[in-house]
Amino acid sequence: MASVTATDDRPAIEVSHLTKRYGTVTAVRDLTFTVEPGVVTGFLGPNGAGKTTTMRMLTGLVTPTSGTATIAGRPYGQLRNPSRTVGAVFDASAFHPGHTARDHLRVYAAMGGYPDSRADDLLSLLGLTEAADRRTGTFSTGMRQRLNLATALLGDPRVLLLDEPSNGLDPEGMLWLRGFLRRLAGEGRTVLVSSHVLSEIQQLVDDVVVIRRGELVAAGPWSRLAGPPAVLVLSPDADRLAAVLRGSRPDGDPPRVDATGDGRLRVHGLDAAGVADLAAAHQVPVHELVTETTSLEQLFLHLTTERTAS
Ligand SMILES: Nc1ncnc2c1ncn2[C@@H]1O[C@H](COP(=O)(O)OP(=O)(O)OP(=O)(O)O)[C@@H](O)[C@H]1O
Numbered sequence: 001m002a003s004v005t006a007t008d009d010r011p012a013i014e015v016s017h018l019t020k021r022y023g024t025v026t027a028v029r030d031l032t033f034t035v036e037p038g039v040v041t042g043f044l045g046p047n048g049a050g051k052t053t054t055m056r057m058l059t060g061l062v063t064p065t066s067g068t069a070t071i072a073g074r075p076y077g078q079l080r081n082p083s084r085t086v087g088a089v090f091d092a093s094a095f096h097p098g099h100t101a102r103d104h105l106r107v108y109a110a111m112g113g114y115p116d117s118r119a120d121d122l123l124s125l126l127g128l129t130e131a132a133d134r135r136t137g138t139f140s141t142g143m144r145q146r147l148n149l150a151t152a153l154l155g156d157p158r159v160l161l162l163d164e165p166s167n168g169l170d171p172e173g174m175l176w177l178r179g180f181l182r183r184l185a186g187e188g189r190t191v192l193v194s195s196h197v198l199s200e201i202q203q204l205v206d207d208v209v210v211i212r213r214g215e216l217v218a219a220g221p222w223s224r225l226a227g228p229p230a231v232l233v234l235s236p237d238a239d240r241l242a243a244v245l246r247g248s249r250p251d252g253d254p255p256r257v258d259a260t261g262d263g264r265l266r267v268h269g270l271d272a273a274g275v276a277d278l279a280a281a282h283q284v285p286v287h288e289l290v291t292e293t294t295s296l297e298q299l300f301l302h303l304t305t306e307r308t309a310s
Contacts, residue, residue, distance in 0.1 A: 011072045011158035011190045018067035027053040029214040040181045042205035043194040050214040051194040059088045083112045087152030088161040097137025122150035141168035159190040202296040217303045226294040231267040234288035241284045
């Protein structure tokens with residue numbers, strides 16, 4: 001009886017000590033991380049960080065100098081049914097401009113051994129049915145991104161690798177992409193989405209893998225990396241409010257209270273309700289109360305600056 005390891009069934013992405021050198025340029029250096037199914041994971045880093053090279057190694061398009069990149073426990077070249085396991089999107093403009101969207105998908109369906117009807121199913125799923133007979137040369141960026149996703153999904157793969165799928169999308173397109181990727185992850189798929197536009201990707205992802213100059217900077221659930229939110233509070237009696245807040249837990253860890261420089265206080269260790277209740281109990285007027293979550297961009301800058309300084 002053939003033995004099947006647990007990793008064969010779990011469509012996780014596992015990158016282990018992965019390195020890629022091009023002559024004197026090290027594009028990826030000793031990179032190790034795991035991407036789990038069921039969530040949308042952002043693969044983040046500035047231009048030239050090594051994201052595309054890593055994704056290309058995952059899909060067998062680039063050979064690693066050393067280390068391994070596996071999907072469901074195997075390198076791409078050893079997958080039994082690659083197009084049913086992995087769908088990848090690399091370039092939003094790589095269409096034959098004279099082909100219609102339906103022609104494009106039918107060509108790829110034929111290459112994968114799928115029936116023509118699969119092309120129409122995907123056009124419908126991606127909201128492109130009305131544009132099916134239009135030439136892709138006339139497509140907007142958002143339509144190209146949808147057609148790219150349709151192509152990647154032809155084999156109903158368990159793992160999706162999307163290189164910059166939010167590039168050029170308007171806010172409506174971003175909202176759509178967010179819903180679509182969450183739905184795919186909710187079906188138990190593994191979804192890895194790269195981007196260098198951190199403010200855009202924030203709303204798309206649950207977990208993040210952050211790289212810089214080919215090296216890992218941070219990985220994990222975005223909410224854990226960001227830490228608990230702070231509270232910004234504006235009071236005409238800021239000094240008294242600060243004293244009340246600092247003295248609010250005589251037996252425990254007192255909240256940290258810092259002046260922001262623009263008249264507000266930034267409070268760590270209490271939520272907005274806690275700050276409001278204490279202010280009310282001590283009759284300190286409050287004019288503004290805001291929960292301040294770290295943006296992915298702030299987190300990324302923080303992580304990469306720390307790394308540079310160390
Ligand atoms: N075929 C190649 N030959 C030589 N150098 C390469 C090659 N491919 C990538 N590089 C270099 O490797 C580094 C990483 O490039 P890569 O495209 O993987 O980064 P990226 O994070 O995807 O960047 P971007 O966000 O700009 O797409 C860069 O310095 C790039 O110039």
